Amino acid sequence: MTLQLRVYVPEHPLIKHxxxxARDASTPPVLFKSAMTELGRWLTYEACRNWLPTEETTVETPLAACPATLxxxxxxxAIVPILRAGLALLDGAQTLLPLASIYHLGLVRDEETLEANCYLNKLPSKFDPETRVMILDPMLATGGSIMRTMDxxxxxxxxxxxxxxxxxxxxxQALQQLSQNYPSLNVYTAIIDEGLNNRGYIVPGLGDAGDRAFGT
Structure with a gap:
């Protein structure tokens, strides 16, 4: 069976809202950060479907024993937020996955080459092969940052x-690179936009998510 990248755009009214x-240029940083937190929460909720490992057990209610799935x-x-902008999604994701380990990865884009340079790497030396890894990256644009992270x-x-x-x-552009190199991946995003401008920014996009989230 040939694997193919699966991209999910959940039809959820809160995600759309x-x-x-977040897209509105007049949204102030404090509200933009709230919007990103909520998007992190609801997109993580959708991404957890058929992904979280569960076990069957029995619990005692106040009246009787009954089966339960936990x-x-x-x-x-593990959650890997790509700094800086990935931090804006972390609060929402972490509320749903409180037991996940958080591994920070700091990447900055070279505006001339559009390549992603790493300035902070807190990943473990080795992941358990059964680890469920969630990567948080608000903007999948040229694919430079997400491909560096996947590597x-x-x-x-x-x-x-x-x-x-x-x-x-x-x-x-980013989705095509992921599909070619990691066809077994699953991507959850609020929207797929039309493309990039000549500076490698998503159009219409929402601007620089890191700058807008942190007011810089």
């Missing part, structure tokens, strides 16, 4: 088939 708030805490989970994570043993990428806006 907060995307609209998230298995023995299976490792860093997979060389440490993480399985692309067990990963989820959570983005807010994605461009076809």
């Amino acid at each position: 907060w995307l609209g708030i 998230v298995n805490p023995e299976v490792p989970m 860093e994570v997979t060389t440490r043993g993480a399985n692309p088939g067990l990963m989820r990428i959570v983005a807010v806006v994605a461009a076809p």
Whole structure:
């Protein structure tokens, strides 16, 4: 069976609402940050479908015993926010995955070459191959940052088939690169935009997510 990248754009009214708030150029930083937190929460919720490891057990209600399905805490989970902008999604994601380890990866784009340079790498030396890894990157534009992240994570043993990428806006260019190199991946994004301008920014996009989230 040939694998193919799966990209999900959830038809959820709250995702659409907060995307609209985040896109609006007049949205102040404090509200933009709230919008990103909510997008992180709801996109993570969607990304967790059929992904979180569960176990069957029995619990005692106040009246009787009954079967229950619980998230298995023995299976490792990790969240990798790509700094800086990925931090804006982290609060929302972490509220749903409180047991996940957080591994920060700092990347900055060279505006001339559009390549992603790493200035901070807090990834473990080796991932357990069963680890569920969620990568937070609000903007999948040229593909430079997400491809660098995938290289860093997979060389440490993480399985692309067990990963989820959570983005807010994605461009076809980045998705094509992911599809060619990691066809078993699953991507969750609020919208797929039409493309990039001559500076490599997503159009219509929402601007620089890091600058807008942190008021810089």
